[in-house]
Amino acid sequence: MDGLNPAATGGGGIMATTAAPGGGGWRDQLHPTARAVIISTMLKALKKHLPMSDPAGHFRLQKIAVGIENNSFIAATNRFNYFRNISLMMLYVESPYQNHRQPEDM
Numbered sequence: 376m377d378g379l380n381p382a383a384t385g386g387g388g389i390m391a392t393t394a395a396p397g398g399g400g401w402r403d404q405l406h407p408t409a410r411a412v413i414i415s416t417m418l419k420a421l422k423k424h425l426p427m428s429d430p431a432g433h434f435r436l437q438k439i440a441v442g443i444e445n446n447s448f449i450a451a452t453n454r455f456n457y458f459r460n461i462s463l464m465m466l467y468v469e470s471p472y473q474n475h476r477q478p479e480d481m
Contacts, residue, residue: 401454410448413461414440420468 451457
């Protein structure tokens with residue numbers, strides 16, 4: 376995933392370091408690579424709709440994806456809520472573009 380190390384939560388890594396409110400619980404049980412896969416999927420969707428050719432643009436999109444994922448991770452009260460928030464965000468990113476496509480029969 377472009378060198379993004381989900382375990383590196385500080386220093387050189389891009390993953391935000393935020394302690395889970397109220398202790399671990401379900402957050403401790405979530406595999407670290409699951410968060411990296413979610414960020415990668417979000418980044419692909421963002422790139423599809425907001426193409427950036429320069430490395431700085433790619434880094435900005437990556438920061439957006441990491442921020443969205445981290446906010447969902449912090450705000451979620453349980454695993455189901457976390458995945459629900461991520462799914463809704465992905466639908467939000469995809470839906471405006473699907474509704475405005477031209478019919479293929481034209």
